[in-house]
Amino acid sequence: MIQVRGLKVKYGNETALSNINLYIPKNSTCAIIGPSGCGKTTLLYALAGLIQPQSGQVLINGEELKSVRKKTGVILQDMGLLPWKKVWNNVALGLKVRGLDKEVIANKVNSILDEMDMLAHKDKYPGQLSGGQKQRVAIARTLVTEPDLLLLDEASSALDEITKEHIQNLILRIYKKNPVTLVMVTHSIEEAVFLGQKIIIMGKGKIEYQVENPCFGDENNRLNSDFYNTCLEVRKKLGAVL
Numbered sequence: 001m002i003q004v005r006g007l008k009v010k011y012g013n014e015t016a017l018s019n020i021n022l023y024i025p026k027n028s029t030c031a032i033i034g035p036s037g038c039g040k041t042t043l044l045y046a047l048a049g050l051i052q053p054q055s056g057q058v059l060i061n062g063e064e065l066k067s068v069r070k071k072t073g074v075i076l077q078d079m080g081l082l083p084w085k086k087v088w089n090n091v092a093l094g095l096k097v098r099g100l101d102k103e104v105i106a107n108k109v110n111s112i113l114d115e116m117d118m119l120a121h122k123d124k125y126p127g128q129l130s131g132g133q134k135q136r137v138a139i140a141r142t143l144v145t146e147p148d149l150l151l152l153d154e155a156s157s158a159l160d161e162i163t164k165e166h167i168q169n170l171i172l173r174i175y176k177k178n179p180v181t182l183v184m185v186t187h188s189i190e191e192a193v194f195l196g197q198k199i200i201i202m203g204k205g206k207i208e209y210q211v212e213n214p215c216f217g218d219e220n221n222r223l224n225s226d227f228y229n230t231c232l233e234v235r236k237k238l239g240a241v242l
């Protein structure tokens with residue numbers, strides 16, 4: 001699904017990414033973790049086609065990425081909800097831009113809001129919602145366009161721990177029901193281990209370690225010692241790059 005070859009990104013004279021090589025299989029999940037300023041978000045934006053590299057390639061389904069891709073969904077840290085639009089219209093926006101029939105849009109929006117347990121809130125504005133509810137709307141708005149690649153940038157970082165776990169469980173359930181290729185940037189070791197089949201540990205502008213995660217796929221993983229053993233392995237490798 002995703003193949004990154006020799007990727008280099010610079011901001012002025014500063015190198016943000018240097019010789020990144022990465023393969024992410026179709027319909028798998030990958031968590032990217034590392035210290036602030038190591039290039040995690042830059043890598044995610046390169047996968048989204050939002051920034052262009054100085055050299056190297058990003059290939060998705062064998063095709064080189066040159067710009068923003070229609071089948072890629074992106075959920076940013078600030079969620080990007082339009083505060084002047086109600087929940088229903090926020091979710092419908094991407095479908096309206098695509099010119100879908102009104103009845104098709106209504107069916108898709110109502111269905112995804114029901115799946116997110118947000119249908120009862122469809123006539124509220126984002127400012128009337130809790131942080132977790134806003135995140136559900138942001139996820140709904142992205143998933144309603146049926147992407148095959150989903151990119152998340154610190155999607156739950158602003159939430160309290162209990163709400164954060166609920167959102168992580170929701171993302172896992174959605175993935176298991178309708179698998180997509182999912183790549184997420186996080187500062188949380190536990191979130192990386194809970195949601196990433198592959199865990200990428202970055203140092204300054206490069207990939208230092210790749211960990212294959214044996215604990216992926218069970219909502220009850222947080223109760224298992226193997227989960228925390230994997231967290232410890234990631235923590236040790238992360239400590240080596242700090």
